[in-house]
Amino acid sequence: MADTNAPKPSSSVKLVLLGEAAVGKSSLVLRFVNNDFQENKEPTIGAAFLTQKCNLPTRTIKFEIWDTAGQERFASLAPMYYRNAQAALVVYDLTKPTSLIKAKHWVAELQRQASPGIVIALVGNKLDLTSDSAGSAEVSGDGDDTAEDSGDARKISTEEAKTYAEEEGLLFFETSAKTGHNVTEVFTAIANAIPETSLKSARGPGASHAGVSRTEEQRVNLNGPRDANAKEGCAC
């Protein structure tokens, strides 16, 4: 498991992707993991699991990525994927206002129900559909006005999302899984944002005692109703 080639310390981080259906969660992961893009990606059933390493100057992070299904009715399954997650990518579609609302719901859910200290990144995907697809970070807030004329499908201004992200203390990026713009940056930023302390308890062969005892505690109730602990929504 551990990366023996690198002298740098390596640790795994559980990351979960959440967001409305068809905003490009799986595509982001595919871009990050395989540097690939598929127009017709099979919808995720339950969740897909992938891993990818991320090299930082001081350490290597191995992302264990849980890519969840986006359809509304799968929402009740989400708790079983985000439990113990140290990071979350909440994705919305820049061209679809409802997807940001859904993203906000997810953020609220995570802040209340996921492990404390979870690093959350808000990601607006499908930047390639907007006129500023070149990738300038600062965009005027009035993108909507010109949307029809310029072929800019953007419906959510950078400022709106950014302001929200700042309020909630989230990392914020606008990406395009299609062009690959900003995708790696998201994961790197997350890797950097994970506090050292939480890395120590990362799972894997070298998991520390603290981590084990914590999970042990949580598993005590497994056979009984699990809603005794915080993950009450998880029915599995």
Next chain:
Amino acid sequence: MLNLSSFVQKAQQLLDPTQGLNLTDSDKNPSKASLFQSQFRLPDSQHPLYEITAELTIPPSNVTQGGKDQDRGFHYAGKLHLSEAYLCFSTTPSSFLQSASTSTSSAFTGQTHGGGPSGNGFTFPLSSIRRVERLHSQNFQFALAITTWNGISQDAPKENKDRKEVREQRITIQLAGTRVACERFCDGLKKGLRAAVGNVGKLKKVIGECYSEYLLRPEEQKSASPPDAGLGMIFRYPGDPKKLRDRAKMRLWAEYLRDNGRNVTLIRQPTFHKLIRVGLPNRLRGEIWELTSGSVYLRLENPTLYADTLAKHSGKESLAIDEIEKDLNRSLPEYPGFQSEEGIGRLRRVLTAYSWVNTDVGYCQAMNIVVAALLIYMSEAQAFFLLSTLCDRLVPGYYSTTMYGTLLDQKVFESLVERTMPILWEHLVKCDVQLSVVSLPWFLSLYINSMPLVFAFRVLDVFFVEGPKVLFQVGLAILRINGEELLDATDDGAFISVLKNYFARLDESAHPKSENPKLRAVTRFQELMVVAFKEFSGITHSTITELRLKNKDTVLNNIESFAKRTAIRNLGPESKLLSTDELGAVYDRFYGVLYERQQRDLIIKQEEARRAKSNRISRIGQMVDEGNVEKGRVGLGPSTSLMDYDAFREFLAGIAKWAVSDSPTQSRRDTGSSNGGGFYNSFRKNESSMSPWGNGPEPADHEFLRRLFRKWDFDSSSALTLQNVVTGLARIKGKRDIMGTINYFFELHDDDGDGKVDREGILRMSEALLFLSRRGLEGALDRATAPNGMMTEGMVTPGNDVPDQSINERFLGSVSAFIRRCFEYADPDHPNNQNSQQPAQQQTASRQEDNLIAIDDDDAAQGLADPDAFAIGDDDDDFDEENDDDLLAMDSPTASPRPAKRESDTATSSLQPPSSLHLDPSTAPSSISNNDEDHRRRVSRQQSEKANIALDPNNPLHITLPTFRMVVLADELLEQFFESSFPCSFHLVEGINMSSGNSSNAGSSSYGVGGLGSTFSNIGFFGGGAGGNNQQGAGAGRGLRGVLDNIVTDGMRVAAEVRRRMEDAQRELEKNALPGQQRPGGANRGGGDDEDDDEDDGGPVEGLSLGGNGNGSGGAGGSALEDRRGGVRSSDRDLLTGADAEASDPTAEAQLQQGSSGGGEASGNGGGVTSKVVGVEFDG
């Protein structure tokens, strides 16, 4: 009698809210009909009508090859069942008589290795039976020869010509039973057959789409194009046909079908199950799936449903369709058919059609994958009905909006793993690997996108015959086989990759290093099948049923708490005005009311249905059956989340005292005709268990409620969402801002939103104020003597607690003053009209005042002692003549002026002049003395003439919001009302408990309400109250019931009706003392299903007993197969041997290898493989 008792049982469940809300009766005691339907995979329309023990004989003429049974044919003992349109025979000795125990009815437990769910036998639609003859038999009283329409779809003339060629399918059934029983059965059969004649055409059409018809046609007739056997006919079927030995399988099937009937006339013999186990041939796969799952019977019921649905909804749009479109291009994209418009078009149509017929499910991701898979092997219509069967029967709740079925089965799977592989389970727990993240997609997509397609289809082959337990057996086998490697995996990632690897290598040899070539030839998939159905043969349908039942509650509760959490969090910003507790309570009450109403509707409907049924026999079971439709629980998916007006009333009655009706419906009907009589009757009425309001208090119906409803229903959909309700409540209760509340109240009465409320509106407002306060004011009033913010004054003894009791009277005064002031400060619409036309009105008004107003000036003390003193009645003869002119009654001691009016049919109106209320109760509430009385009356009389200006229709006037605000703020009590009482009257969290609330209600509502508008009507109500006037002493003990009705009319038309009632505490107590009236604190849906009516149907799962007890018929079938091998090419022999091997004759099961990861119970591990070798060698 039986349906009656089940009905009673249900009613009892409703009465006791702690019981049965979570586990419905149908869960615990599934109806015989539903068991019957699942046993034979019949549509919901079928019920077990008759059953009889019988012996089936398949005559030797039907057997193509010789064999040991050649002379006698095949015999099967079992039970023959008759439903409305089906004749079924099964060797499984299940009984569906009403008297049968649940265990004998739920024998849907055939070992996977044995006869499948319904054993050997047949399921004939009656329309497929051509002829039934009675034979002479020595052993049995009744022997029937049944000839079917086997091969019906072939051209009739030819069939007749070549009669010799086309073999008739003729079987014999001997009935064993009393003569009477046999005759009854035959009578039923006769009736059924007669009714079925009309369906032969339908049948012909349906089976015309079955590939078997084409397959068995003589070569020369095969010119016509074959029926659609799926996209595979165009784009090839997945897998290498050679490797799959498709031709050999096809030959075997052709032979079997020739001998045993095709499609609906097929007879299941052991070979049938064995042939399924080795994998279906491509072109027959769809048809056999359809047959074994029973979806063909659905299609038979309504052959055109698919086409009709598409036609009906053509061009329409829906959310489901949007979702479907998103996924069309990504469903089994690796299969060429789904890279083509043809395939995608079929997929689109099937998914869309289903989303229309089952709007509750709509579309769920994973359905696209399942349907895509089905479409490779079957036509669109076949796939459509099979999807239906999947969603309703085979994997219920998997694709629902909450996916509770999926979650439930994951829980069931986890408990099975824990039970059968404790070491692995412990390891999973230790490493914190959550099994369901791995296994959920297996179940949800029926292994279709977990395994390579060819293997997934093999699993499906068995799944459709034997039901959902197959999914579990295969899942367990996967874990068992990979047990050792999984024990090395310590996190989700490793766990997943072990399994991924395994699935990718299913076609490889399971024992690549073995010396024995036969053993080497066994693939990993074969091994998987053997382990699944051999080692886990103890996992039966009832195991699954039982575990589902056990876990259902937890799962639903989890889903519900998740849904609740999410719903509350996602409520708009206004919800922040309420506390989390309050929101939670509102959520619970909202859905609680909807759920209870739904359950009540169901029961009421069932009772109606029961009454309507005269033909009892055919209806037995149906009643119970309807109960199977379990809805309403949030966890089960969409039922309704909209609250109509009646539900809204019920909701409010749970949180606000004023929303509870003063007297239930019956007396309302009696209005005006019976004085007091109806009032008593009304209490008795609730003893009937069928109150439309269940066991809660009957909600009031008042114009204020309607206004509130309309206001909250801001998108005018005539129904409230949770969001509407929360927003509505938040605006009243959340702000705690008197101005906001005042504005809100004003807007509520400002119909056209122009910022003005007209005369009638003013009257309505006053009525609303009185309506809201009639059970006393709550909240922080300026009285230290009102503990808990409730009015709890005692009115028992005269003179007691004067300041306290006066609050309500004061409020009455305040309202009175409110009207006066409103009119005083109102802006005329047309200033010129202001002074016209008063005399005429006054005349009318004064004429009609016959004792409408009770004035107890003679006995001030009585007013204190007896709330009835405030009653207004038309039969009070002790009124002074002069009172007649007093339009506004003043009950002196408590200074509660009662503006009372009556209007004649001349429709003129009169209003008490403002000045007649010369004592403003709010400013000098307790200073009023009897001395004032005369003076007051005099003044009022004088000024009554001026009164009418305000109500003069020719003088339209209105007040504006600032005026309204001013008027309210001018009165201390009104101010407090808006500041605190009104918002406080919504008890969101604690609710109102009508039984314990009695004490607080006791004295508080003790004032009469004067007419606010022009006139009284419905004085009849008043008998009781007026009587109280006279019986002072006694009345004091009994308390007051004042009921008052007004009819407000405007000059030109009959205006709104106002009714008001007051209930005295004594009656409240009486009412609550009645049995069955206890109102639960809230909609208690929590667990606590501690009923003791545990199932008696045994079916306990004693761990997993392994091996050894394989079904005997398997062995018999095996030998039969061998006997008949003559007709099969030698190259096919191998395949069948394979069948034998996979089916692994129990007697051959010799050595068992101990599973490494399993516990001591794993004695069967690997046994299948070993026995396969044995089997092969036997044959070799």
